[in-house]
Amino acid sequence: MPIVAETIGVSAPVWTWAVPLIVGVIALAGVIATAAVAYLNTRRQLRSAHTLKIAEMRQNWINELRDTMASFHSYGTSQISTTTTSESFMRRGRKSS
Secondary structure, three states: OOOOOOOOOOOOOHHHHHHHHHHHHHHHHHHHHHHHHHHHHHHHHHHHHHHHHHHHHHHHHHHHHHHHHHHHHHHHHOOOOOHHHHHHHHHHHOOOO
């Protein structure tokens, strides 16, 4: 004959309903924490990508300015002056982009 809790005078605790509630609250806190970390990481990645893109555009602008200034300077320091080089020199000096 199996031993049943009531036969030996032991009853189940009254707080057994609290165990699933506590487990559920802990699981919900884990889900919320995971979502918060994912959101923060996504924001950090987007900010980093934006910063890198701005730096790339800035570097391209600097390289283009350097090339234009070198070309402009070479026209200005050359001793040979023709109509074609004069027009090219003026075009380089007025370049705005």
